């Protein structure tokens with residue numbers, strides 16, 4: 001029986017190379033990236049994944065050429081208007097995760113509106129990390145606790161992190177044939193299984209998702225324990 005990960009996180013890498021190979025502007029690659037994301041959301045919901053978290057714009061992406069940054073902002077604004085009706089039909093609840101400072105008032109209002117419109121949906125939680133960085137997340141959580149005079153512990157940090165509303169990712173996928181975390185969920189991926197796909201993000205389809213889930217099913221998640229401890233019958237259960 002295939003075990004479906006509860007929470008999948010994805011670094012959607014390779015849009016730029018996909019466009020370059022076709023002599024298209026990089027923004028065209030990001031547009032196809034949105035199509036791929038739409039397909040992936042649907043496929044995750046169909047397979048029973050409860051949470052999908054994607055890296056759409058990192059704290060470091062501001063350093064890209066100005067036309068690419070503005071293209072990504074426009075794409076986000078467009079996706080908000082175009083995609084929300086279908087997300088409603090599919091029962092997807094949207095959360096935007098990241099620093100709102102630096103985003104225009106119009107974009108911020110759009111994010112808040114999309115979150116409010118989908119807040120009653122329960123089939124799949126879609127976290128879109130936008131203007132997000134793992135180091136920013138750890139620092140903002142520590143600063144929040146410090147300013148409230150709360151002790152900094154692992155559990156208080158868990159509660160203060162930007163993804164406090166969901167459990168940690170079980171599976172982290174990175175597309176684009178690169179093997180890096182790139183400042184994505186640094187705190188939350190402590191025990192996630194990693195899967196690196198050679199496909200560029202616009203080419204990441206249902207079969208590629210199933211390949212990642214199949215690889216996840218081959219892993220033994222030990223969380224620091226031994227293999228024997230993981231496979232031993234639960235206390236109180238008699239061996240057959």
Ligand code: FPP
Nearest residue numbers: 012013014015016017033034056075076079
């Ligand atoms: C990395 O590929 C991808 C990004 C920086 C943007 C990801 C965005 C999307 C998939 C579109 C969804 C976005 C919104 C706005 C909802 P890259 O450009 O670094 O690719 P490369 O490594 O081939 O250059």
